[in-house]
Amino acid sequence: MKAEEVSRHIREWLTDYLQSTRLSGFVVGISGGIDSALVSVLCAQTGAQTILLTMPIRQTKAEYDRAVQHMDQLKERYPNVVSLEVNLTDTFETFERTMPFDLNVNHLAMANSRSRLRMTTLYAVAQANGCLVVGTGNKVEDFGVGFYTKYGDGGVDISPIADLNKTQVFELARHSGVITAILEAKPTDGLFEDGRSDEDQIGATYPELEWAMDFSGEESGLREREKEVLAIYRRLNRINQHKMQPIPVCFIPKAYL
Numbered sequence: 001m002k003a004e005e006v007s008r009h010i011r012e013w014l015t016d017y018l019q020s021t022r023l024s025g026f027v028v029g030i031s032g033g034i035d036s037a038l039v040s041v042l043c044a045q046t047g048a049q050t051i052l053l054t055m056p057i058r059q060t061k062a063e064y065d066r067a068v069q070h071m072d073q074l075k076e077r078y079p080n081v082v083s084l085e086v087n088l089t090d091t092f093e094t095f096e097r098t099m100p101f102d103l104n105v106n107h108l109a110m111a112n113s114r115s116r117l118r119m120t121t122l123y124a125v126a127q128a129n130g131c132l133v134v135g136t137g138n139k140v141e142d143f144g145v146g147f148y149t150k151y152g153d154g155g156v157d158i159s160p161i162a163d164l165n166k167t168q169v170f171e172l173a174r175h176s177g178v179i180t181a182i183l184e185a186k187p188t189d190g191l192f193e194d195g196r197s198d199e200d201q202i203g204a205t206y207p208e209l210e211w212a213m214d215f216s217g218e219e220s221g222l223r224e225r226e227k228e229v230l231a232i233y234r235r236l237n238r239i240n241q242h243k244m245q246p247i248p249v250c251f252i253p254k255a256y257l
């Protein structure tokens, strides 16, 4: 990958899009992971107002510390960057208590609610400041396995790194001066308190998933692990198509109207 060219291309794309709106900058949620770190550097490099938000909800200390360290580093490097901390733990716990039954009957219901509370917060801050909410999804998450929360972290205005796979995200992040603690952290969705990694949840690494996403050859000669990875990839790609396609609309036959 030509890192400098890709970086410049994304910065120009962000700048052009922002100029096409009446808005003045970008809002990015900072988790302590690689995707949000890279997206926030690219936004900062446009020179436009860039608001970073960390929104812990019973977060692991390691994730929280990486997020703060990244925001501090970016503020030192770019004068157009500001950071905010919005601790959503109480909001989340109130939400959990307000529900008429225990949503933990399904382990994903409350986990995905964390992501949707963050989306609500990002949009409130963006609207108050005349900014866009910038997405952090990469190619394999967004168009491969659909590993994101529908209308949670998937609810964004623009998506600058969605055509880069995770390996390229790491490469570009290193090129862009992202801190070592983030470059070395295992990707995690941070939605569970045991700190489980994406790989623990999916059962395959990002390089394996990228291989599966690109695979179009003859399957009979594949090794056992390759067959397993292909099956994991295909299952997730199939069951998450509803996130990748426009939502189904019930059109009414003209004769009925």
Ligand SMILES: NC(=O)c1ccc[n+]([C@@H]2O[C@H](COP(=O)([O-])OP(=O)(O)OC[C@H]3O[C@@H](n4cnc5c(N)ncnc54)[C@H](O)[C@@H]3O)[C@@H](O)[C@H]2O)c1
Pocket: 108, 111, 112, 115, 141, 146, 147, 148, 149, 150, 152, 153, 188, 189, 191, 198, 201, 240, 242
């Ligand atoms: N970037 C990340 O690393 C990241 C971020 C957030 C979440 N995640 C992970 O992503 C996963 C999200 O879970 P999920 O996909 O079950 O939740 P989701 O909320 O994203 O999608 C499930 C919801 O979609 C709807 N739905 C389901 N099937 C449908 C269909 N066929 N047509 C239309 N709508 C349909 C239903 O409302 C269902 O509740 C979790 O594993 C979570 O840990 C990863």
Ligand SMILES: Nc1ncnc2c1ncn2[C@@H]1O[C@H](COP(=O)(O)O)[C@@H](O)[C@H]1O
Pocket: 028, 029, 030, 031, 033, 035, 036, 053, 054, 055, 056, 057, 059, 118, 136, 153, 188, 189, 190, 191
């Ligand atoms: N704790 C967090 N604070 C701010 N923003 C967050 C936090 N956790 C997640 N985010 C945002 O959501 C996306 C996806 O998160 P995953 O950790 O990959 O699930 C992340 O890039 C942040 O923008």
Ligand SMILES: O=P(O)(O)OP(=O)(O)O
Pocket: 031, 032, 033, 034, 035, 036, 037, 136, 186, 187, 188, 189
């Ligand atoms: O989306 P992020 O920034 O949380 O990155 P990762 O998913 O690699 O933790």
